[in-house]
Structure formats: structure tokens, C-alpha cells
Amino acid sequence: MRIPLIYNLRSALQRPVSTGLTALGIGLVVAVFIGMLALANGFRAALARTGSDRNALILRRGADAELSSGIDRATASIIAASPHVAAGPDGRPLASPEVYVLIPLTRRGEDTTAVANVVVRGVGEAAWTVRNNIQLVEGERPRSGRPEVCVGKKMAQRFPHTGVGESLRFGGRDWTVVCQFTAGGSAFESEVWGENEQFMPVFRGEVFQAVSIRLADPAAFEEAKRALEGDQRLTVDVHRESSFYAEQSEVLGRILEILATVITSIMAVGAVFGAVNTMYASVASRAPEIAVLLTLGFHPRSVLLSFLVESALIALIGGVIGILLALPVNGIVTGTTNWASFSEIAFSFRITPGLLLAGLVFAAVMGTLGGFFPAWRAARMPVVQALR
Amino acid sequence: MKFLHLVLANLGRHKRRTFLTTASVALALFLFASLRTVVTTLQAAAQFGSARRLVSTNATGIVFPLPLSYTNKLRAVPGVGAVSWANWFGGKYGDNKRFFAQFAVDPESYLDMYPEISLPEDQKQAFFRERSAAIIGRRLVDIFGWRLGQDVTIQGTIFPGDWTFTIRGIYTPTDAAINDDMLLFRHDYFEERLGRPGVAGWYVLRIDDAEQAAPIAKAIDDQFRNSNAPTKTGTEQAFNASFATMWGNVSLLMGTIGMAVVFAILLVTANAMMMSARERTREVAVLKTIGYSDRILFGLVMLEAALIALTGALVGLGGAKLLYRATNFNAGGFLPGFDVTLGTLSLGAGVALLLMLASGLVPAMQAARLPVVQALRRVE
Numbered sequence: 001m002r003i004p005l006i007y008n009l010r011s012a013l014q015r016p017v018s019t020g021l022t023a024l025g026i027g028l029v030v031a032v033f034i035g036m037l038a039l040a041n042g043f044r045a046a047l048a049r050t051g052s053d054r055n056a057l058i059l060r061r062g063a064d065a066e067l068s069s070g071i072d073r074a075t076a077s078i079i080a081a082s083p084h085v086a087a088g089p090d091g092r093p094l095a096s097p098e099v100y101v102l103i104p105l106t107r108r109g110e111d112t113t114a115v116a117n118v119v120v121r122g123v124g125e126a127a128w129t130v131r132n133n134i135q136l137v138e139g140e141r142p143r144s145g146r147p148e149v150c151v152g153k154k155m156a157q158r159f160p161h162t163g164v165g166e167s168l169r170f171g172g173r174d175w176t177v178v179c180q181f182t183a184g185g186s187a188f189e190s191e192v193w194g195e196n197e198q199f200m201p202v203f204r205g206e207v208f209q210a211v212s213i214r215l216a217d218p219a220a221f222e223e224a225k226r227a228l229e230g231d232q233r234l235t236v237d238v239h240r241e242s243s244f245y246a247e248q249s250e251v252l253g254r255i256l257e258i259l260a261t262v263i264t265s266i267m268a269v270g271a272v273f274g275a276v277n278t279m280y281a282s283v284a285s286r287a288p289e290i291a292v293l294l295t296l297g298f299h300p301r302s303v304l305l306s307f308l309v310e311s312a313l314i315a316l317i318g319g320v321i322g323i324l325l326a327l328p329v330n331g332i333v334t335g336t337t338n339w340a341s342f343s344e345i346a347f348s349f350r351i352t353p354g355l356l357l358a359g360l361v362f363a364a365v366m367g368t369l370g371g372f373f374p375a376w377r378a379a380r381m382p383v384v385q386a387l388r
Numbered sequence: 389m390k391f392l393h394l395v396l397a398n399l400g401r402h403k404r405r406t407f408l409t410t411a412s413v414a415l416a417l418f419l420f421a422s423l424r425t426v427v428t429t430l431q432a433a434a435q436f437g438s439a440r441r442l443v444s445t446n447a448t449g450i451v452f453p454l455p456l457s458y459t460n461k462l463r464a465v466p467g468v469g470a471v472s473w474a475n476w477f478g479g480k481y482g483d484n485k486r487f488f489a490q491f492a493v494d495p496e497s498y499l500d501m502y503p504e505i506s507l508p509e510d511q512k513q514a515f516f517r518e519r520s521a522a523i524i525g526r527r528l529v530d531i532f533g534w535r536l537g538q539d540v541t542i543q544g545t546i547f548p549g550d551w552t553f554t555i556r557g558i559y560t561p562t563d564a565a566i567n568d569d570m571l572l573f574r575h576d577y578f579e580e581r582l583g584r585p586g587v588a589g590w591y592v593l594r595i596d597d598a599e600q601a602a603p604i605a606k607a608i609d610d611q612f613r614n615s616n617a618p619t620k621t622g623t624e625q626a627f628n629a630s631f632a633t634m635w636g637n638v639s640l641l642m643g644t645i646g647m648a649v650v651f652a653i654l655l656v657t658a659n660a661m662m663m664s665a666r667e668r669t670r671e672v673a674v675l676k677t678i679g680y681s682d683r684i685l686f687g688l689v690m691l692e693a694a695l696i697a698l699t700g701a702l703v704g705l706g707g708a709k710l711l712y713r714a715t716n717f718n719a720g721g722f723l724p725g726f727d728v729t730l731g732t733l734s735l736g737a738g739v740a741l742l743l744m745l746a747s748g749l750v751p752a753m754q755a756a757r758l759p760v761v762q763a764l765r766r767v768e
Contacts, residue, residue, distance in 0.1 A: 018662070024652075028652035271653075277408055
């Protein structure tokens, strides 16, 4: 017969301080666990959303990032004329030859020696349609032939002189900020956009870095890739945009995940030790009680189960505390350099329901592990001796 | 000291509990030391740099080169003693599982500029003689098993094609903040293969008087202000510091996690120690009855807490120090010179002391204040 759950609940509440401390300890571990994975999650999500399945990104052969690529005008024209490029409503090809450079800017509130390399992207007219989820939230698009730029929403939050109407200085010139845009939380929101023809003479001269195209048929990516890479006039690599940007999150994303795993597992071991100690002490001080339970005819297995449940219960309370502690970080914007592209990227901590569930499971596992040996001891308690 | 035996006997009674408590203290401090070392290593990297070295980069951004023709103009600036230049290469080796930095450098002037990059004289001369020669850091020997005289092919990502270098030297950095996993090859070879574009990624200048760094930097920047490639000149330290700031608020994050870890373990440990003290109420009463003073009982409980905290600290902090030293850890090249500093060790010891007070004080005071009669009556 099972020992009623209310027994465990009352026992746990009998020692509010020690139960509370154990739960809080486990809660902190769960909070760090969720917080760190939310960071890794947010970073990966930002880059994963950057690319679209319907698009292809074309770089110079061998280049592993937009920054290290170079594409001349002739190449860009040949690509735009390809039948694999979708046509816009006006009948023009949806291809955006882009200039991609990094400029040093100082984040808001930091001294001038602190530098972040912000992406400046000179885009073609088609980019606003081709690139994923671009939406203006304020102002009008930069007009052709004018020194005007549009800044990403996250970039605007983190750097000064980025409000609409303000003037941002880079590349030795002043640029008027005419709009701000969002891009579904992707890495584009950390960038400054302007017209490609405006940026060319200022930065690297007559060369683009990449061409982004909307595929006429998204399912026919492989054919488009073969056709363009096989073209004798071109020396390019064709990447599916979604996987290209996702790959750029690989290195840092993995570092963050490994860090989260290592830190939380070490912490978890400490917390399990704590739970073991608490439960041992609890079992020891309740020896007469347990003996009574056994005398009453409860099977040792029920006692074992009961103590496991109690331990898991305390841990689950800890898990809930951890979730409550971690939830406020959701949505907080932070930024770092993505070393794969050498550029500053801002992203938000991203807590998903799955992550919360993982936190709870993690707590329950810690509780069960920590409760096992003490529960085992309780179940095998010699009745006569304990009653005395 | 005569009570040490009693304290040890007490600790030995619940061996498992004592072990688990000590181990969790050790783990907490190990983690604390590791996270804090990430912060101190980044700080050390930001502070590295000779006061007598300046770095000139393109004012438009680090990714834009400067003309090689600036060399002579820079040499002519009053106060500048020597000039060297380098380029980031950014190639891939093999399957690119292990990234490492490659630089094209002007051999003689660069090694003269950085005496911290030390290698045997004959290897140095070999590097100076041969166009396609390269020198590598000691760590690359461990990672890839490269030998002197071996040809190594690297695929350029910025500068396309296969680049083959012959390893003619293996250097050891004398300053921990310098990466020991770089590959340096000759800038003239780089120029030749690219069809002589005449570019340098950045210039490094040695100045005669460290006090004059600011005016010299200003003189240089003023000179190139209206050219096609204006410069941004600052001390080497500022240059390195700007790289460290690119991490954003990573140090803040590490610090927060470190504190959460310490706090979590503190709770758990304090709890375990208080529980073990509570169990011994009867014993404390007996000890008092046979004449132990309140002060001694206070001391006994504190000593017990101290033994656990200090053993944990010794194992955790010492373990971190020895482990990172023995494995020569550098986080895949991201954190060169990763070593637990003395400051971190003493901070960790402070945390252990705090832990001892937090976990020992309440039970110790309870023990000292325990009314004997009442405690003995409570005995079932």
C-alpha cells in the first residue's frame, strides 16, 4: 500500500528552513541552467531567422563569410539574369547585390576605447523584398543617390546617434538616419543598411561582397546551385541562405552550450550532494517515525518510494523557484561579437516552454538522485532498533 | 589543539555527509575560480601591450587595409624608432575543426618589434632567408604534430587558393598574453602571390619615449587625415583592449553566474551543517554537564565548519590551479594565458571564510547558548 502524499508534504513543511534552503539551492541551479541555455538559444535563433529557405546567398568561391567575399559587377549581372532568380511584381529580378563591411562604433554608455564591429550592408532595391521579414517601424526607406541609412531596431537600442533624423558618422562621412527596421529578431536588426551604390566608393570600391537572390522555385535550390557554380564565367559558391547563417552561429552557439552544460553539471553535482545531505539528516531524525510506518505494515518498497517522492517534491519546488528566477531574463537584449563573422550581433535571451520543461525535469532528476540513497536507508531501517 | 581530536571524531561519524559537504564546497570553489579566471584572462589580454608600441589601423575600420607606402612616412615621424606591419590571413587548415590565427608579417622588423616571440637564432635566420617560410607557435606542434621542415597547406578564405608554407621555426611566447598557436608567414610572399596590391592590415610602431605616445599618435593621424586611407593610431594596449570589449558583457555574465554558484552551494552547505549540529543537541548538553564552557563549545562547532570550508577550498582552488596548468587550457585559442591568478585564489579563500562563518555561526551560537536542563529533558 502506498504511503499518502500528504505525509510527505507535512514532513517537508515540518522543517521549513531546511526544506526551503534545499529547494532554493536547487532553484538557483535550475535558474542558471535555464538562463544560460536561453542565451545560447537566443543567439542561435537570431542567426537561424536571418536566412530564408526561399533564398540563396552567392559568395566568391572559397569565401566562408560575407566579409571575406568579393563579387564584381559583371558577375552580379550574370547572376541577376539567371532564370533561377524569381521576378518581382515589376518584372525585375529579385536579386540584391550587396556591399558588406564592418565599422567600429562605440556602444551606448561605454568609453571610446570600447569598440564593436557593426555590419554596414549596402543593398540593392530588391533587398527589402528578398531578405527575410524586413519591416520598417519608423521613417521612410533611404532614397537612391542620397547619403541616407536605415538602422536595425536592436542596433538602434545599443548605439548612439541612431534615431530617425540623427546623423551617424562612419567611413569618413555623415549619414542621415531615415528609418529603423525590424527583421523578426534576426541578425539584420544589428545592422546598418544603405544603398549599395552609395557605400561602394566610400569603402572598397567597385566590388560587391555577396548577392542575395529569391529563388524562382525554392525546391530547385540544387539545380540553381549547379547552374550557377557550373557557369564558366563565374567563380562562386551558392549557399542556401538559411543554412549559411545557421552555420555562422555554430561556433559561438556551441561554446555557449558547452559552457552551460559544464557549469550547470558541476553546480548540479553540488546541489545533489546538498539534497543527499538534507535527506539523510531528515531520514536520521525521523527514524522512529519510519519504524512506526514499517510496524504498521507498510512495505519497505512503499517507504523507499515515499522518500523518493518527498525528495523529488522538494526539488520540484526548487525547479519552480528556478523558473521564476529565470523568467525575467527572457527578452533581455545582449550582444557580443560573433567571431565567425567578426561582427557585433545583438540578440535576446529566449526562454521557450521546452526549456522550462527541461528545467523542471532537471530539478526532478536532481531530487530523485539526491533522495535515492537516503530513501534506501529508510526502507531498510531495522525496526526494533529504531523504535527504541 | 587538544580538541582537534574531538572535532575530527565528530566529522568522522558521518563520513559520507562530511565527504559530500566538503566535495560540494570544493566544486563550488572550483567553478568560482574557473569563471573568475575567464574574467581575469580577458582583463589581462586587454591590458597587455608595451607602452612603447603603437598600433595604426585604418580609421574606417579594422577590416580595411592601409597602403604599404605608409612605411617610409611612418618611419620619418619624429619619435618613431621602428616600424613593422602585418596582415590577417584567415585561412582554413584541413577540416577546420581547430581554428588558429595566421598572419603575414614583415619578418625582420616584426620579430624585432616583438621580442616576446622567442625562437632559436638559426630558425630565425631560416625564416629570414626563405620566401615561403613560416614560423608556428609551440601549441600547434602539439595539436597537429607539425615538424620543422614540413610543408603545410592552408586554404585562404579572404585570399583564395591553396597557400603552402614550409615550417622553419617554432616559437615560444615569453608573455602569456601572446597566443602560442599562431602561424606567421612572410608579408613579401603574401604580396607577391596577390600581385603586389601594396597593403598592410595594420602597422606597429616602436616609439623612443613612452611618454610621447599621445602626441606621436596625433601627429600620425593628422598626417593622413585627408588621404584616401586615414589612420587611427593608439597604444598597443588600447588596440588589444578594443578586442576584449568586443565580447560585450561576457564578464558581467560570468561574474553573475559565479556569484549564483557560490550562493547556491553556500545555502546547501550551511543547511547540511546546521542539520548535523541540530542532531547533536543531546551531546552538547552532556558536554556542558561535564564542564565544557560555552566558549569552548562555540569554538568546537566553528572549528568543524572551518575544517570543512578550508579543506573544500584547498581542493577546489588548488584543483583549478593545477588542472588548468597541467592541461595548458586556452579555450581553443580564445583565452591565451588562462591561469588562475593569486587574486582569484585569495578571493576564493575569502569566499570559503565567508562560508565558514555563514554555516558555522548559527549552530555554534546555538550550542553555546543551549540550556542544559532543557536539552537533556528533550532526550527521548
